[in-house]
Amino acid sequence: MRLSGKKALMIGAATGIGRAAAVQFVDNGADIVIADINLPAAEETIASLARSGRHASAVTCDVRDEASVRDAVSTAASQMGGIDTLVFFAGLQKLGHAEQFAAADWDAVFDVNARGTFLATKYAVPFIRRAGGGSVITTSSLAGLRGAPGMTGYAAAKGAVIAYTVALAQELAPDNIRVNSVLPGWIDTPFNNPAIALMGGVEAHGDVVKRIVPLGRQGTPDEVAPIYVFLASEESRYITAKQMMVDGGMAH
Structure with missing residues (x-):
């Protein structure tokens, strides 16, 4: 029960990696509230x-809407009697080469990935401070460090999440609030379908994965989720401002 007594708000945890993490948080003793734009899927995960x-x-919770984020944070704190852990999973992929990329798509990708992360922390941090400290865990991507053709907007937004995480970690360290980011590589979830299509389909994508991932395969959500458990637990109490890569060895 590594998270016994923890009160975690998990934004965007209805599906994919977030869902796997929600399961493992509860299995490890945490109270959780899942805040997600897809409420039926969130309720299914809870059930x-x-x-x-x-x-x-x-x-x-719609992370593009400041009032929605504020209200979700307030509701979660009321239901759990506080918040000491914030985990942000919400993400959006829109892909395309820079010279053809629509400005509206650029804005949408930043609204969800970067601005959404900011809004979640803006409203959750006061509750975490009131709890005497805790953990903020953002979700970036290996794309935020490396980029790739056709992923300029997504890579830029996820790079912004990394920069924000490092700065916020320094800002909140005096409050005993640790801030770290998880950077998944190729993980087998529908979230990556746009990238797979850009690469020419499932077969072409599989060939690329075998070539560039040292472990020779995609990861699964269940293989990423334990990193979030670790970063929320007291085992990571001396770790902050870090990027935790879960990528099968791609970044080496």
């Missing part, structure tokens, strides 16, 4: 959990 007496609920 699937083996709660063991822990609090687990779902609320609506």
Whole structure:
């Protein structure tokens, strides 16, 4: 029960890596609230959990809407009696080469990935400070460090998340609030479908993965989720401002 007593707000955790992390948070003793724009999927995830007496609920949250984020944070704090852990999973991929990339798509990618991360921390940090400290975990991507053709907008937004995480970690260190980011590589979730299409389909993507990933395959959400558990736990109490890569060895 590595997270016994923790009160975690998990934004964008209805599906994919976030869902896997929600399961592992509850399995490790945390109270959780999943805040997601897809409320039916969030409620389905909550219903699937083996709660063991822990609090687990779902609320609506559109990370593009400041009032929605503020209200979701306030509701989560009220339901759990506080927040000491914020985990942000919400993301958006829109791909295309820079000279053809629509400015509206650029704005949308930044609204969800970068601005959404900012809004979540803006409203959750006061509750974490009130709890005496805790952990903020953002989700960037290996693309935020390396980029790739056709991924300029997404890479730029995820790079902004990394920079924001490092700066916020320094800002909040005196409050005993640690801030770290998880950087998944190729993980087998529908979130990567736009990138797979850009690469020419499943077969072409599989060939690329075998060539560039030393472990020779995609990861699974269940293989990424334990990093979030670790960063939320007291085991990582001397770790802040870090980028935790889960990428099968791609960044080496």
